[in-house]
Amino acid sequence: MDIPGLPARRAALNLLDAVLRRGETMEQAASGALSRVRGDADRGLAKAIASEALRWRVDLDALIDSATRQRLPEDAKPRAVLEIMLAQALRLETPPHAAIATGLPLLTGGPRRLAHGVFSTLMKQGATLPPVPTLPDKVRERWGQRADAIAAGVALPPPLDLSLRDPAATTEWTERLGGISLAPGHVRLPRGTPVEALDGFREGAWWVQDLAATLPARLLGPGEGRRVLDLCAAPGGKTLQLAAAGWEVTALDISKRRMERLADNLERTGLYARVVIADALNWVPEAPFDAVLLDAPCTATGTCRRHPDVLHRIGERQIEEMTQLQARLLARACDWLSAGGSLVYAVCSLERAEGEEQARKVPLAPNPIRADELPLGLSPENGSLRTDPGQLGEQGGLDGFFIARWSHS
Structure with missing residues (x-):
C-alpha cells in the first residue's frame, strides 16, 4: 500500500x-x-x-x-x-x-x-539545533576568520531578488510588488514568492538575480553604445543588465541549453544582445571590446544559502580545477580589451584561490572599486569587493562574490 x-x-x-x-x-x-x-x-x-x-x-x-x-x-x-x-x-x-x-x-x-x-x-529529550549551522571542518579551515559570519548567513534560504529593466522605476516597482530595495534597479521579496505570478513578469519589467550577482555589471557603469563582451554569460542576468544600461552586448557561453534561457529572457524583456554559443578558450572576436565582464566558472561556494550541497561536495580538487580554468579565461579576456577598456572579474565563490589570488596575477592596471558604487552596507577592501552570506543580514543577506576591476592602458 x-x-x-x-x-x-x-x-x-x-x-x-x-x-x-x-x-x-x-x-x-x-x-x-x-x-x-x-x-x-x-x-x-x-x-x-x-x-x-x-x-x-x-x-x-x-x-x-x-x-x-x-x-x-x-x-x-x-x-x-x-x-x-x-x-x-x-x-x-x-x-x-x-x-x-x-x-x-x-x-x-x-x-x-x-x-x-x-x-x-x-x-x-527535546533535541534542538543551534541558531547557526556548524560548518564542516574543512570548510571552516578554508574560510578562516570569515567562517562564523558566513555560517550565520547560511542559516536560512535567501529571499527573492529582482533586477529591474528600468532602474528609474525602482520606487514604483518596490511599491507595486510590496518589497524593499537595497539599490537602484533592485527589489527584494520574501522567499517562496511564485515568480511567474508576479506583476511585471509577462511584460519583462524585471528578472530574477541575487543582489550580489548584479554588482559586477553595475561596476561597468552606463554603456552609451560602447561594446562589451559578457564572457561565460549564461544564465544571462548580467547580459540583461548591460543591455538595459545601454551597452552593445556580445553574450558568449558554451552551454546551448542555458543560452536558450538567456534568449527567452531577452525576448521577454525586449532587450537585445548578440548571442554566441562557443568555447571561450577557442573563440576569437572580430575586434577588441571596450569592456569585458568575466563572471568565471567557479566552485559556487558563495551560493551556499540556496545550494547547501556545496558545503559537502567542494574540496581542494574542485578548487584547483576551477582556478586553472579561471586563469586561462582571464588571460584571454585581457587580450580582448581595446586601449582604455575595462575588465571586471567576478566569481560566486568564497575561496581566496578563486578570488584574491587570481586577481593578483592580472597584468592590467587596477581600477579600484569605490564605496559610492556599492549598495549601502558594502565596502571594498584594497580596491576589490568580497561579499558573503553574513553581510546585510538584517535585510536578508546576499550571495558570496569576489569582484575586481582593471583598466587597459
Missing part, C-alpha cells in the same frame, strides 16, 4: 546520496531523484528536506551520534534516513509521527529499529 508522502522522502534520500556519495549538485541529481514524485508541492518538499539536511548536516549528525552507542559510518543508510527525519522535525515543523511514518519505510530490519529508537530518544 502506498504511504502518502513516502515518494517525496525517498526522493530526498536519493538527493542526499547523489550529493554526498557521487558529488553531484542537487540540480544535476533532481531529474532522476524526483522522477517518481508527482506534483510540484511534493517535489518542492523533497528538495526542501534534502536542502535542510545538507544545511544542518554537521549538527544533525552530532545529535545522531549522541544517541547511538556505536557511531554509524558516514555513508550508512540509517544515518541519512535519520538526517532527513530530523531535518523535517527540527527545521520544517513536520510532526514527529509523520516523520516516522514516512522515514522508517525507507529502511528494513535492524536498521529500521535503530532509526526508530534514535529518533524517538532525541524527540523525548
Whole structure:
C-alpha cells in the first residue's frame, strides 16, 4: 500500500546520496531523484528536506551520534534516513509521527529499529539545533576568520531578488510588488514568492538575480553604445543588465541549453544582445571590446544559502580545477580589451584561490572599486569587493562574490 508522502522522502534520500556519495549538485541529481514524485508541492518538499539536511548536516549528525552507542559510518543508510527525519522535525515543523511514518519505510530490519529508537530518544529529550549551522571542518579551515559570519548567513534560504529593466522605476516597482530595495534597479521579496505570478513578469519589467550577482555589471557603469563582451554569460542576468544600461552586448557561453534561457529572457524583456554559443578558450572576436565582464566558472561556494550541497561536495580538487580554468579565461579576456577598456572579474565563490589570488596575477592596471558604487552596507577592501552570506543580514543577506576591476592602458 502506498504511504502518502513516502515518494517525496525517498526522493530526498536519493538527493542526499547523489550529493554526498557521487558529488553531484542537487540540480544535476533532481531529474532522476524526483522522477517518481508527482506534483510540484511534493517535489518542492523533497528538495526542501534534502536542502535542510545538507544545511544542518554537521549538527544533525552530532545529535545522531549522541544517541547511538556505536557511531554509524558516514555513508550508512540509517544515518541519512535519520538526517532527513530530523531535518523535517527540527527545521520544517513536520510532526514527529509523520516523520516516522514516512522515514522508517525507507529502511528494513535492524536498521529500521535503530532509526526508530534514535529518533524517538532525541524527540523525548527535546533535541534542538543551534541558531547557526556548524560548518564542516574543512570548510571552516578554508574560510578562516570569515567562517562564523558566513555560517550565520547560511542559516536560512535567501529571499527573492529582482533586477529591474528600468532602474528609474525602482520606487514604483518596490511599491507595486510590496518589497524593499537595497539599490537602484533592485527589489527584494520574501522567499517562496511564485515568480511567474508576479506583476511585471509577462511584460519583462524585471528578472530574477541575487543582489550580489548584479554588482559586477553595475561596476561597468552606463554603456552609451560602447561594446562589451559578457564572457561565460549564461544564465544571462548580467547580459540583461548591460543591455538595459545601454551597452552593445556580445553574450558568449558554451552551454546551448542555458543560452536558450538567456534568449527567452531577452525576448521577454525586449532587450537585445548578440548571442554566441562557443568555447571561450577557442573563440576569437572580430575586434577588441571596450569592456569585458568575466563572471568565471567557479566552485559556487558563495551560493551556499540556496545550494547547501556545496558545503559537502567542494574540496581542494574542485578548487584547483576551477582556478586553472579561471586563469586561462582571464588571460584571454585581457587580450580582448581595446586601449582604455575595462575588465571586471567576478566569481560566486568564497575561496581566496578563486578570488584574491587570481586577481593578483592580472597584468592590467587596477581600477579600484569605490564605496559610492556599492549598495549601502558594502565596502571594498584594497580596491576589490568580497561579499558573503553574513553581510546585510538584517535585510536578508546576499550571495558570496569576489569582484575586481582593471583598466587597459
